[in-house]
Amino acid sequence: MKGILKGLGVTLSTSLRKPVTIEYPDDKHALPVRQRSFPVLLWDFDHDEPFCTGCNICVRNCPVKCMTAVMHDNPKYVEGTSNRRKIVEKFWIDYARCMRCNICVEVCPFEAIVMDNNWSGHEHAVHDRRDLHLDISDLLYQSKSGNLVNPFRPQDNIEMLEREVKGEEPPERAFKGAWTSDRLAQMARLAAGKPAAIQEREPEKPKAAAPGVAPGGGPAAAEVEVLSESKIRAKRMRAEREAKAFQDRGEEVPQEVLDRIELYRSMKPGQAAAPAGSAAAPAGAGEVLTGLNPDGSMRFPPGVGDGPKGDPNSFEKCRARRTRAEKKFKELSEAGEEIPEDIAKTLYELGSDLAPGGSIWAPLSGGAAGAGAPTPAAAAAATGSADNWRPPAGVAIGEKGTPNSLEKLRARRMRAEKKAREAVAAGEPIPDDIMATLNELGGEIPGGAA
Numbered sequence: 419m420k421g422i423l424k425g426l427g428v429t430l431s432t433s434l435r436k437p438v439t440i441e442y443p444d445d446k447h448a449l450p451v452r453q454r455s456f457p458v459l460l461w462d463f464d465h466d467e468p469f470c471t472g473c474n475i476c477v478r479n480c481p482v483k484c485m486t487a488v489m490h491d492n493p494k495y496v497e498g499t500s501n502r503r504k505i506v507e508k509f510w511i512d513y514a515r516c517m518r519c520n521i522c523v524e525v526c527p528f529e530a531i532v533m534d535n536n537w538s539g540h541e542h543a544v545h546d547r548r549d550l551h552l553d554i555s556d557l558l559y560q561s562k563s564g565n566l567v568n569p570f571r572p573q574d575n576i577e578m579l580e581r582e583v584k585g586e587e588p589p590e591r592a593f594k595g596a597w598t599s600d601r602l603a604q605m606a607r608l609a610a611g612k613p614a615a616i617q618e619r620e621p622e623k624p625k626a627a628a629p630g631v632a633p634g635g636g637p638a639a640a641e642v643e644v645l646s647e648s649k650i651r652a653k654r655m656r657a658e659r660e661a662k663a664f665q666d667r668g669e670e671v672p673q674e675v676l677d678r679i680e681l682y683r684s685m686k687p688g689q690a691a692a693p694a695g696s697a698a699a700p701a702g703a704g705e706v707l708t709g710l711n712p713d714g715s716m717r718f719p720p721g722v723g724d725g726p727k728g729d730p731n732s733f734e735k736c737r738a739r740r741t742r743a744e745k746k747f748k749e750l751s752e753a754g755e756e757i758p759e760d761i762a763k764t765l766y767e768l769g770s771d772l773a774p775g776g777s778i779w780a781p782l783s784g785g786a787a788g789a790g791a792p793t794p795a796a797a798a799a800a801t802g803s804a805d806n807w808r809p810p811a812g813v814a815i816g817e818k819g820t821p822n823s824l825e826k827l828r829a830r831r832m833r834a835e836k837k838a839r840e841a842v843a844a845g846e847p848i849p850d851d852i853m854a855t856l857n858e859l860g861g862e863i864p865g866g867a868a
């Protein structure tokens with residue numbers, strides 16, 4: 419009897435006790451501060467794009483290799499609404515393999531990825547594990563929709579707790595633009611009719627419009643990109659490889675490929691190129707050309723300074739040679755001494771305005787340089803040889819060292835020109851093979867003999 423009463427007492431007290439269970443999923447426990455579920459990407463509300471640049475550092479460091487990231491050029495960089503030149507294009511994480519180790523969060527240099535610290539991060543029950551392969555829109559959803567009110571990076575939160583215990587100021591937020599306040603600010607911008615992203619700086623200049631060559635051969639307006647030196651070189655080499663492939667197959671190199679080779683040979687970094695087939699007038703026929711571009715950088719004659727980096731004909735080496743020659747010229751001029759022929763030749767060939775006897779730009783300006791502009795012959799006389807030779811289309815497009823390379827054909831043309839001059843000086847006719855070489859390579863025929 420005593421035992422029965424004791425049992426009833428336990429039943430009664432238990433039935434009156436406040437329950438310790440909750441009705442999940444309607445009710446949920448508050449999650450501990452340091453809990454973490456799976457990694458998610460952060461949305462930058464200030465620039466209306468992900469923080470992630472797709473740099474692949476997390477991908478390489480993930481111990482289970484469950485991540486994939488693809489980067490591309492950021493169109494917002496050109497618009498001036500972002501300072502990220504590159505941005506993530508595609509991103510996948512396979513949550514079925516992720517072991518929530520947090521390494522991706524620790525190694526990310528852009529603080530673009532955090533561990534989801536909400537219940538939503540834990541609730542990933544699916545029927546098919548392939549559904550646990552999340553793409554970029556899934557990974558950005560939590561941050562973009564404002565569900566990630568306190569983005570979690572363990573290193574930040576640990577530091578914050580440590581400072582809190584010591585009674586110090588909390589650390590500065592590691593990432594800006596991903597917080598609730600930033601999302602609200604973006605919504606306010608949109609409500610006021612402003613763009614979603616903050617305008618960081620002026621949009622980049624649009625592509626320079628330059629006259630091009632229509633497929634039929636006539637002039638047409640064409641967009642020519644303003645490229646860096648390495649891009650120009652890469653595009654030129656690609657076109658040359660294409661031309662070589664045609665030659666190796668014994669086929670004729672298409673005009674379009676030759677035009678591209680010509681275009682990228684005459685193009686200078688940061689400038690629109692001269693239209694293909696107008697090498698003699700790199701900045702437009704009739705324009706008065708000088709040794710300097712409008713932006714103050716050095717202008718070189720066509721074919722000069724367009725070699726690959728490290729090559730004697732590279733932009734850097736030509737600039738250094740011209741600078742040295744101009745310095746020497748000034749020193750000698752101030753001392754009242756005569757300018758040696760090699761200095762005069764360098765100044766002329768590299769397009770310096772200081773070239774004694776007139777610069778190379780006078781003949782290249784299509785006669786627009788005004789009275790007193792020296793003829794090419796006069797300039798050549800002043801400098802020894804005005805070797806601003808441009809090979810005819812399809813010639814000298816081989817790689818360095820091959821018989822059709824620019825260097826070898828230039829040497830062949832110069833030998834032919836020398837022999838032709840010697841023959842004319844001796845009162846003899848120019849041999850047929852020499853004439854053929856001069857005609858083939860566009861060499862100068864002494865006395866204008868045909």
Ligand code: SF4
Nearest residue numbers: 480516517519520522
């Ligand atoms: S938490 Fe670890 S396992 Fe998961 S994606 Fe990041 S690095 Fe890979």
Ligand code: SF4
Nearest residue numbers: 470471473474476526
């Ligand atoms: S999350 Fe970070 S480390 Fe990973 S690709 Fe994006 S920027 Fe790079």
